[in-house]
Amino acid sequence: xxxxxxxxxxxxxxxxxxxxxxxxxxxxxxxxxxxxxxxxxxxxxxxxxxxxxxxxxxxxxxxxxxxxxxxxxxxxxxxxxxxxxxxxxxxxxxxxxxxxxxxxxxxxxxxxxxxxxxxxxxxxxxxxxxxxxxxxxxxxxxxxxxxxxxxxxxxxxxxxxxxxxxxxxxxxxxxxxxxxxxxxxxxxxxxxxxxxxxxxxxxxxxxxxxxxxxxxxxxxxxxxxxxxxxxxxxxxxxxxxxxxxxxxxxxxxxxxxxxxxxxxxxxxxxxxxxxxxxxxxxxxxxxxxxxxxxxxxxxxxxxxxxxxxxxxxxxxxxxxxxxxxxxxxxxxxxxxxxxxxxxxxxxxxxxxxxxxxxxxxxxxxxxxxxxxxxxxxxxxxxxxxxxxxxxxxxxxxxxxxxxxxxxxxxxxxxxxxxxxxxxxxxxxxxxxx
Ligand code: ATP
Ligand code: MG
Numbered sequence: 001x002x003x004x005x006x007x008x009x010x011x012x013x014x015x016x017x018x019x020x021x022x023x024x025x026x027x028x029x030x031x032x033x034x035x036x037x038x039x040x041x042x043x044x045x046x047x048x049x050x051x052x053x054x055x056x057x058x059x060x061x062x063x064x065x066x067x068x069x070x071x072x073x074x075x076x077x078x079x080x081x082x083x084x085x086x087x088x089x090x091x092x093x094x095x096x097x098x099x100x101x102x103x104x105x106x107x108x109x110x111x112x113x114x115x116x117x118x119x120x121x122x123x124x125x126x127x128x129x130x131x132x133x134x135x136x137x138x139x140x141x142x143x144x145x146x147x148x149x150x151x152x153x154x155x156x157x158x159x160x161x162x163x164x165x166x167x168x169x170x171x172x173x174x175x176x177x178x179x180x181x182x183x184x185x186x187x188x189x190x191x192x193x194x195x196x197x198x199x200x201x202x203x204x205x206x207x208x209x210x211x212x213x214x215x216x217x218x219x220x221x222x223x224x225x226x227x228x229x230x231x232x233x234x235x236x237x238x239x240x241x242x243x244x245x246x247x248x249x250x251x252x253x254x255x256x257x258x259x260x261x262x263x264x265x266x267x268x269x270x271x272x273x274x275x276x277x278x279x280x281x282x283x284x285x286x287x288x289x290x291x292x293x294x295x296x297x298x299x300x301x302x303x304x305x306x307x308x309x310x311x312x313x314x315x316x317x318x319x320x321x322x323x324x325x326x327x328x329x330x331x332x333x334x335x336x337x338x339x340x341x342x343x344x345x346x347x348x349x350x351x352x353x354x355x356x357x358x359x360x361x362x363x364x365x366x367x368x369x370x371x372x373x374x375x376x377x378x379x380x381x382x383x384x385x386x387x388x389x390x391x392x393x394x395x396x397x398x399x400x401x402x403x404x405x406x407x408x409x410x411x412x413x414x415x416x417x418x419x420x421x422x423x424x425x426x427x428x429x430x431x432x433x
Contacts, residue, residue, distance in 0.1 A: 007114070007122025013339075018325060021334050022154070023107065026127055026319075029150050033142065035103045035129060040086045042109065046076035051297060052085040052290055054261025056201040063112040079111035082260070083128035084316055088290055091132060097291070097312050101133025107321075118326070119278025125321040129284075132291075135313035137238040140266045140286060141246070143317055147270060147282055148248050154324075155332035160270045160281065162249065165256040166236035167263050168228040170289065176227040177203050183221050190217055207255040210277070215255075223254055232265055239266050262287040266315065274330050281324055284317025340371040341432040342424070343385035347397045351375040354396045357406070357421075364425050368432055385411070392430060 004010060011019060027037075046066050053059050065079040080086055083106055096102050107127045114120055129146070131139050144162065151157045167173055181203050188196060192211040199206065207218065228236070243250055250268075258267045267285035275281070292311025328334060342361065346354025354372065361370050373384040385393040395407040395416075406423065409416045423429050 005122070007116035009121060009123070015325075017337055017339070018328075018334055019321070021337065022321065022325060022328070023127075025153050026107075026150055027105075029146060029153060030105050030129065032149075033103070033146050035105045035131075035146075038087065038090065038104045038106050040080075040083065040090055040106055040108075042080055042111075043077050044080055044086050044089065046078040047297075048085050048089055048294070049078055049081060052088065052260075052262055052294060053082065054202075057205075057261060058259055059112060063114055065111045065113060081112045082110055083108070083126060083318060084130060084260075084262070084287070084290070085294075087128065087130045087316075088294055088314070091130075092291060092295055097132060101131075103129075103131045105129045117278070119275050119320075119323045121322060126318040127321060128316065128318040130314060130316035132314045133312055134315075135288060137235050137266070138242060139313075140239050140268075140315050141242040143284060143315060144243065144248065144268060145246055147317065147319070148246075150319075151270075154328060156272075156327060159272050159274060159327060159331055161251060161272070162243075163253040163256050163269045163271060164240070164243075164250045165253050165267050166225070166228060166232055166239075166265055167257065167267055167285070168224065168232040169264055172227050172229055172232060173204070173224070173264075176222065176224050179222040179227070180204070180206070184217070187217055190214075204257045205259065207257050218255070225254060235265055258283065258285060262290040262293070264288050268317070272327055274327055275323055278323055280320075281327060282317055282319040284315070286313070286315040288313040290314065338389045338391075338432075339369060340388040340390045341368045341392065342370045342430075343388050343390035343393045344370060344372045345378065345381040345385055345393055345395045346372075346375070347378060348375045350396060350398055350401055353401055357394070357396055361424055365427070367427075368424075368430075391432065394424070 046064070049064060050060055059081045064081055066076060068074040068076055087104060087106065091097055091102065105127060108125065109123050110126050111123055113122060116122060129143060131143060148157070151160050168176070181199060184191065184199055184203070184206065188199060190213065191199065191206070192209060192214050195206045195209050195211065195214050206214065209215065240250070256267055256269060263285040265286040265288070268283070269280045270282040271279045272281055273279065289311055291314060292309050295311070296309040344354055344358040358370050358372050361368065371388055371390065373381045382393070391411055393409040393411060395409065397407070400406050400418070404421045405418050406421050407416060407418050408423070
């Protein structure tokens, strides 16, 4: 028997019903902020991710699903590991920034070759939100405030802690990187293996090392905050002032650096203590340079004169839906929705009348979930009705058709009675909840 691939999960009906509920809560909050939905491809050119996420990141170094298809000449392609790169590509390609500041959201599967464990999979799902065109701190805060409202709507507001940092601008970060490397080079022997490697490839990632010994070394390391220029500093202070004005609590985490190269200034994560080491449910930040960086690459993939290309500010976040559902199941389970309110059982000889009855009920009572079984024996249909979770079973037979009546059975009490055929058309007679 061929089985699903490791880390690629089926989402079975019980669970999928919760996904639909969760997605509708999140989509509704996004609508309340006026964000528009966009649908993007799952496969992009590999180059898009290498150029945006960065060659020395975990994602590009070891997590991408890349392949070539049958086109000539062969083009390296990748299953998207995240959504921002594709969203930015689409926004540039379709000129959505001309005279506009789009606020967009998308949802769908992402793919990363990681070690599968609770809250970490190879196919997982994100809702991503991107706000384009404003360099001002209110855009950052709008996204954070929106996620705050999402937690409220999902009953999670006491479970999430907001962590905040500023990465400054690229030259500030470079100056800091040099200082950090100088500080750590002396102590290289004491670093964990990953951090030793990162010392040359991506030194800032050492800051979020999980190794206690490395964290101890970092206690006296230079601080990124001391390298921020006036503009970055003022921007970050305004972000905090707006959050305070909104009553949104936050913790400054100077070691929050994020795993993708495109961020600048504000970065944030919403973390929980209920999911073990897969603690980050939602993460994002500002990426003012990415649009210019991707625009400056021509069709052949060659870099053009960077100075000639204007960038556009942007800020975004992505939320991991599996982690969000694990958290919801742990602390605030969503009420189960029944897949069936009314089950229609029909004598096989008059089955077309049963089909007609069920169909008219679906027209007249859109609030009801009306299910039928196939035209098997009455006994087999009743068994299905029992299993369905329906609150009411309608039984249709020749006698009832002659009298313009139906039999109804209350599935909780077992009580059965004969009523007029249009009895269910009156909402007061039967409400599903
Ligand atoms: P982590 O540090 O846990 O690996 P990350 O920094 O790689 O996370 P992002 O790229 O910022 O994650 O993605 C945003 C969110 O998507 C994460 O906070 C998480 O909720 C979710 N996510 C990322 N990778 C996975 C995965 N492999 N399985 C499930 N969810 C994931
Ligand atoms: Mg990761």
